[in-house]
Amino acid sequence: MNKIRQFSILTLAMTLSTSLFASDAAESESWYFNFGTGLSSITYDTNTQNVLNLLSDNGLDILIDIGAYWPLGNKTLLGVSFTNVIDRYSFGSTYEVDLAHNQSSLSTIHFFDGIGTQGPYIRADIGSAKLTLTETLFNTTTTSTGNGVAFGGGYTLPLKSGKTRVMFGLLARGSTVDDEEVSDISAEVSWLF
Numbered sequence: 001m002n003k004i005r006q007f008s009i010l011t012l013a014m015t016l017s018t019s020l021f022a023s024d025a026a027e028s029e030s031w032y033f034n035f036g037t038g039l040s041s042i043t044y045d046t047n048t049q050n051v052l053n054l055l056s057d058n059g060l061d062i063l064i065d066i067g068a069y070w071p072l073g074n075k076t077l078l079g080v081s082f083t084n085v086i087d088r089y090s091f092g093s094t095y096e097v098d099l100a101h102n103q104s105s106l107s108t109i110h111f112f113d114g115i116g117t118q119g120p121y122i123r124a125d126i127g128s129a130k131l132t133l134t135e136t137l138f139n140t141t142t143t144s145t146g147n148g149v150a151f152g153g154g155y156t157l158p159l160k161s162g163k164t165r166v167m168f169g170l171l172a173r174g175s176t177v178d179d180e181e182v183s184d185i186s187a188e189v190s191w192l193f
Helices: 002-020 046-052
Strands: 032-043 061-072 076-091 095-111 119-135 140-158 165-177 180-192
Touching: 032 076, 032 165, 061 095, 061 180, 076 119, 076 165, 095 140, 095 165, 119 165, 119 180, 140 180
Parallel strands: none
Antiparallel strands: 032 061, 032 180, 061 076, 076 095, 095 119, 119 140, 140 165, 165 180
């Protein structure tokens, strides 16, 4: 987990430094809203995964990604993001376990060809992480907190209006919550407007 965190911090620093020296200013919005959703694959530490293997996975793990960003030059956005992956397991028809792995982060997105253009992008997030377990047998909720990082990238397509971009990408997140490591990778579609 330390290498992932160090790599994300380095990527964040490199992205911010390149945007500070951008010489050509493109016309852009004063701020942007991002909403994304996707399918995820989540991995837990060995002890948690062994318990979950006794239960039935109820299908799709869903990512929700929400953020607000402000431009730094014409190629980079800096903002705050909230990402959450929901994972559900069951045993029979009466016992369910819901796990929510979320991060509230400082986030940066760097567009290689400019914010409003078609082309590749990279993203790095660093912030606080939380793992919430809710189970129905004893009707309890347990929350663990820690730190998390995310790194991703993909391809952006501006829509005809020019104000909205559709971003197709992958986002990998890793967290350490109460000495437990949780990670996920998601295929995501998001809208930046």
